[in-house]
Amino acid sequence: MKLFIGYKAWKAEKYLLNRMTFDDLVRAYVTYPGIQIYAGMIVVAASAAVAFSASWLATLAAFVAGALIFPISWYVTHRFILHGSWMYKTPYLAKFWKRVHYDHHRFPNDLSVLFGGLHTTIPPIMLIAGPIGWLIGGVAGAAAAIAGMVIMTCYTEFLHAGQHLAFEPKSNFWKVIKKRHLAHHFHNETGNFGIAEFFWDRVFGTFYAEASEKPRSATARNLGYTDETAKKYPWVKEITDAEPKEKQAMRSGAA
Numbered sequence: 001m002k003l004f005i006g007y008k009a010w011k012a013e014k015y016l017l018n019r020m021t022f023d024d025l026v027r028a029y030v031t032y033p034g035i036q037i038y039a040g041m042i043v044v045a046a047s048a049a050v051a052f053s054a055s056w057l058a059t060l061a062a063f064v065a066g067a068l069i070f071p072i073s074w075y076v077t078h079r080f081i082l083h084g085s086w087m088y089k090t091p092y093l094a095k096f097w098k099r100v101h102y103d104h105h106r107f108p109n110d111l112s113v114l115f116g117g118l119h120t121t122i123p124p125i126m127l128i129a130g131p132i133g134w135l136i137g138g139v140a141g142a143a144a145a146i147a148g149m150v151i152m153t154c155y156t157e158f159l160h161a162g163q164h165l166a167f168e169p170k171s172n173f174w175k176v177i178k179k180r181h182l183a184h185h186f187h188n189e190t191g192n193f194g195i196a197e198f199f200w201d202r203v204f205g206t207f208y209a210e211a212s213e214k215p216r217s218a219t220a221r222n223l224g225y226t227d228e229t230a231k232k233y234p235w236v237k238e239i240t241d242a243e244p245k246e247k248q249a250m251r252s253g254a255a
Contacts, residue, residue, distance in 0.1 A: 007033045015111035016254045017164040025165055028111055029158055041122075042149050048143035054135060062141035066148025069129055073149075074156070075200040077124070078193040079233040082182050085224055090126050094235035096120075102236060105223055108164050110254035115157055125149050159196045180209070189216040189223065 015028045022091040022186055053059040081087075087106055100120055103113040118224035125146060162169070164180040165196025177196060184192040192198060201207035208214050219226070230237040 003031055004036070005031055005033070010113050014250050015113055016109050016250075017114075017161065018109040018166045018254070020111075020165060022167055024163065025161055032115060033100075034115055035154060035157065037118060038150050038154050042147050042154075045143045045150065049140045049147060052138070052141075052143065053140040058137035059140045059144045062136040063144040063148040065132055065136060066129040066145030067152050068246065069132060069145070069146075070149050070152035070156070071194065071197055072200055073128055074195065075122065075193050075204075079204075079206065083193075083223060084187065088225055088229075088236050089233050091235045094233070095239055096146075098236045098239055102223055102225060105185060105189070105221055107251045108252055109255040111161060114161055114164065116153075119151060125153065156195050163195075183208070183211055184220075186220055187211045188217040189220045190214070191216065218244035 009044045010032055013028070017025070020028070049059050049063070082101035087093040088102070098115065100117065102179045103110070107113060129145040129149040131140045134142040136143065159174070159177065162174065169178060179193045180198060181195060191208045192201055192202050193206055198207050224238055
């Protein structure tokens with residue numbers, strides 16, 4: 001297996017989760033350039049935490065804080081930004097919204113739009129985890145918190161991809177989170193915003209364990225960007241229509 005490949009080469013493989021095995025997913029995951037960059041960040045941040053640590057307890061506390069920050073950060077981002085209706089209403093953000101979430105709901109089996117873009121993940125990690133870690137343990141704490149949040153990002157990205165994989169997990173934990181996440185995609189997108197856990201969904205009243213607890217949503221796949229909406233805010237549709245036919249054909253198999 002060739003481990004280091006460019007993004008264009010990786011994307012050329014056309015990874016469709018509904019046609020992949022678990023081994024295929026592992027290969028796609030470890031060769032994805034973004035995941036490799038995360039791995040590099042973890043090594044650098046962990047090394048800095050060790051090198052500058054004045055208190056192992058403070059450094060460890062900062063690491064744990066960074067890991068625990070991730071779920072609430074994801075919940076807020078997922079619910080209020082990715083599922084917000086404000087980005088597609090401006091041409092300046094329409095392309096960004098399309099890439100980071102609209103395409104994932106339209107083509108949930110397309111791995112290339114499942115992984116978060118580094119330009120959307122690294123800045124928040126640095127700006128959220130860094131200052132909180134620094135308050136706990138200075139430079140070492142900032143580095144440890146960043147490492148913790150990046151590790152949680154990698155963990156969540158893998159579980160998320162596995163939730164869309166066409167396989168029956170042996171783990172009861174994975175079975176449960178897969179069921180709840182797929183309900184978010186195919187039944188009602190206004191709940192179950194978590195990926196690996198649903199603690200904050202429970203806190204804020206957006207959790208549902210069974211589809212029968214919520215009515216079926218007509219906008220689970222398009223996030224409210226309907227044909228009628230596109231007439232008023234055409235930018236996402238224009239970008240979509242301009243995509244190469246080959247890409248459109250490939251994605252039809254990822255719907």
